[in-house]
Amino acid sequence: MTVYLLRRILQSLMVLLAMSVIVFVGVYAIGDPVEILISPDADQMERERAIAALGLDLPLWQQYLVFLQNALRGDLGRSFVFNEPALQLILNRMPATLELAFGAMFLSVLIGLPLGLYAGLKPESIGSRVIMAGSILGFSLPTFWVGLMLIMVFAVQLGWLPSSGRGETVQILGLHWSFLTANGWSHLAMPAFNLALFKISLVIRLTRSGVREAMLMDYVKFARAKGLSPARVTFVHVFKNILIPVVTVVGLELGSTIAFSVVTETVFAWPGMGKLIIDSINVLDRPVIVAYLMVIVLMFITINLIVDILYSVLDPRVRLESKA
Amino acid sequence: MSTTLEVRNLRTHFFTRAGVVKAVDGVSFTVGRGQVLGLVGESGSGKTVTGFSIIGLVDPPGRVVEGEILFHGRNLATANEEELRHLRGNRIAMIFQDPMMTLNPVLRVDTQMIETVLAHEKVSREEARQRSRDALGMVGIPSPDERLKSYPHQFSGGMRQRVAIAIALLHRPELIIADEPTTALDVTIQGQILAEVQKLAATTGTSLIWITHDLSVVAGLADEIAVMYAGRIVEGGEVGAVLDAPMHPYTVGLIGSVPSRNRRGEPLRQIPGMTPSLLKLPAGCAFRSRCPRADEACLVEPDLLELRPGRRARCFHPHLEGVGA
Numbered sequence: 001m002t003v004y005l006l007r008r009i010l011q012s013l014m015v016l017l018a019m020s021v022i023v024f025v026g027v028y029a030i031g032d033p034v035e036i037l038i039s040p041d042a043d044q045m046e047r048e049r050a051i052a053a054l055g056l057d058l059p060l061w062q063q064y065l066v067f068l069q070n071a072l073r074g075d076l077g078r079s080f081v082f083n084e085p086a087l088q089l090i091l092n093r094m095p096a097t098l099e100l101a102f103g104a105m106f107l108s109v110l111i112g113l114p115l116g117l118y119a120g121l122k123p124e125s126i127g128s129r130v131i132m133a134g135s136i137l138g139f140s141l142p143t144f145w146v147g148l149m150l151i152m153v154f155a156v157q158l159g160w161l162p163s164s165g166r167g168e169t170v171q172i173l174g175l176h177w178s179f180l181t182a183n184g185w186s187h188l189a190m191p192a193f194n195l196a197l198f199k200i201s202l203v204i205r206l207t208r209s210g211v212r213e214a215m216l217m218d219y220v221k222f223a224r225a226k227g228l229s230p231a232r233v234t235f236v237h238v239f240k241n242i243l244i245p246v247v248t249v250v251g252l253e254l255g256s257t258i259a260f261s262v263v264t265e266t267v268f269a270w271p272g273m274g275k276l277i278i279d280s281i282n283v284l285d286r287p288v289i290v291a292y293l294m295v296i297v298l299m300f301i302t303i304n305l306i307v308d309i310l311y312s313v314l315d316p317r318v319r320l321e322s323k324a
Numbered sequence: 325m326s327t328t329l330e331v332r333n334l335r336t337h338f339f340t341r342a343g344v345v346k347a348v349d350g351v352s353f354t355v356g357r358g359q360v361l362g363l364v365g366e367s368g369s370g371k372t373v374t375g376f377s378i379i380g381l382v383d384p385p386g387r388v389v390e391g392e393i394l395f396h397g398r399n400l401a402t403a404n405e406e407e408l409r410h411l412r413g414n415r416i417a418m419i420f421q422d423p424m425m426t427l428n429p430v431l432r433v434d435t436q437m438i439e440t441v442l443a444h445e446k447v448s449r450e451e452a453r454q455r456s457r458d459a460l461g462m463v464g465i466p467s468p469d470e471r472l473k474s475y476p477h478q479f480s481g482g483m484r485q486r487v488a489i490a491i492a493l494l495h496r497p498e499l500i501i502a503d504e505p506t507t508a509l510d511v512t513i514q515g516q517i518l519a520e521v522q523k524l525a526a527t528t529g530t531s532l533i534w535i536t537h538d539l540s541v542v543a544g545l546a547d548e549i550a551v552m553y554a555g556r557i558v559e560g561g562e563v564g565a566v567l568d569a570p571m572h573p574y575t576v577g578l579i580g581s582v583p584s585r586n587r588r589g590e591p592l593r594q595i596p597g598m599t600p601s602l603l604k605l606p607a608g609c610a611f612r613s614r615c616p617r618a619d620e621a622c623l624v625e626p627d628l629l630e631l632r633p634g635r636r637a638r639c640f641h642p643h644l645e646g647v648g649a
Binding site: 217218219221222223224225226227228229232236237240241244314315316317 | 379381409410411412413414417418420421422425426427428429430431432436439440443444475477488491
């Protein structure tokens with residue numbers, strides 16, 4: 001296990017390094033931030049001073065080495081725009097995004113698993129057909145449109161839920177969280193559901209196919225031949241087997257939910273990281289982009305590692321050592 | 325000798341989109357207390373479906389459409405699910421073909437055994453564990469205490485089948501339906517398991533329905549044999565008599581298909597043709613198209629008749645030469 005973990009951490013560092021090179025070169029190729037950041041009527045002297053101050057006068061490889069040197073000390077650079085440490089900027093916005101993403105994942109499991117289980121156990125019933133048709137909608141309707149419709153119905157017409165922002169927050173460990181207040185919950189509900197819709201459909205389909213497959217397995221028939229109650233067969237024998245794919249996919253999706261909550265955050269004016277990265281790309285604020293992607297990659301790596309470990313807990317046949 | 329199970333005119337059909345598949349079509353047999361019935365036939369002859377019909381585990385689109393399954397006189401064909409559930413694993417147990425697939429891969433052996441005990445008896449978990457351990461010991465699994473904590477994948481195929489048998493034995497059932505339980509195993513392991521089962525049946529008075537396509541297994545284990553073809557029993561009787569002098573041409577072909585040292589150098593014998601599709605069974609004898617003795621008479625379905633004392637066959641042209649009168 002220890003060897004396995006060390007190996008994984010080493011791999012992760014390599015991924016981080018490769019990623020930073022790609023992003024650095026990529027952002028450099030898109031355009032010159034100088035054109036956007038420095039006002040056009042600045043004279044040549046001011047321009048050059050500003051460029052030197054941002055460290056943009058050096059050749060790209062030297063800029064990268066400077067970045068790398070600082071990164072090793074935990075400094076991912078200062079935002080060109082805000083003139084604040086990029087990492088600080090991102091971490092300040094992170095709780096909002098995490099809250100949204102975890103809320104969405106929680107909803108997708110809470111709603112998706114029971115519906116998928118029902119659809120898998122009674123595939124021919126009308127209820128299952130409705131669920132499956134609904135899941136196709138969940139897959140295919142664009143997130144931003146669903147978000148707008150939600151706002152129109154629940155915020156504008158019914159007036160039940162607020163349409164934007166985070167509401168009241170409570171400060172814990174220096175970070176602001178809105179899931180601890182009732183008002184915060186009411187703000188979180190719609191964006192989380194909006195973001196969850198696609199995942200709910202995914203979990204429904206995954207669970208349903210898993211259940212249908214498991215129901216045909218000999219071990220289910222054997223469990224029934226042992227005289228177990230249908231509830232025990234479903235919730236112990238079938239359920240534990242379908243949890244394996246569900247945990248894997250939900251875990252991997254968590255990363256993408258965090259990374260791509262951009263649309264939902266924009267629609268609901270949710271002050272998270274997604275909003276920040278879109279703004280930063282617009283003004284080519286390279287330190288923020290690089291730092292954001294570093295954070296996201298680190299998150300993916302961590303989540304994958306956790307999924308792998310969970311996997312070995314759920315499925316006794318998987319032993320982590322053997323893979324290392 | 326008292327009768328444990330009597331099956332009368334059992335018909336289990338599958339209602340598929342392509343038509344009605346008559347997987348079991350009028351099967352009758354009896355199993356006495358402590359007796360072993362060998363149910364023999366090719367793949368698709370309806371042996372397994374017969375087994376599942378008895379314990380009420382035929383999945384849709386299949387359904388028992390006709391017949392009686394009398395277990396100590398109680399008709400299981402009309403019993404409700406709750407009643408069947410109390411019988412399953414308790415008084416009637418089943419062992420499956422592939423030991424690699426019958427145990428749930430993500431649950432420990434003790435979980436899978438204890439739940440079986442608790443499904444039918446209100447005992448403490450500790451007692452259920454002890455009973456599970458004793459059952460594992462009984463089927464010859466060394467250090468059962470440790471093995472209880474293992475997962476199925478930590479066992480070999482033969483050991484897994486022993487675990488499955490131990491689970492079947494937990495409630496000392498009156499009837500065990502064994503669906504090709506040794507087919508997937510090595511010959512040596514098969515021998516050990518057969519000996520084990522035979523011993524258990526003899527000591528506990530458990531009746532057995534042993535479903536197999538392996539005639540040598542039946543020869544060593546069964547008291548009675550019933551040969552199935554296309555959903556029907558075509559020949560039945562005492563195992564030695566049937567194997568020594570088979571009457572139905574299909575049984576003759578089946579026995580002839582077993583490779584023998586005495587016919588070394590000759591091409592291996594086989595039954596020509598294939599099992600007919602159960603969707604479109606021709607009228608008359610289902611074996612007609614593959615039978616060397618078939619003629620116009622076989623266009624009508626023959627009945628299963630007692631042609632000699634204790635010997636039943638479903639044929640107009642049975643082999644009677646070697647059979648005593």
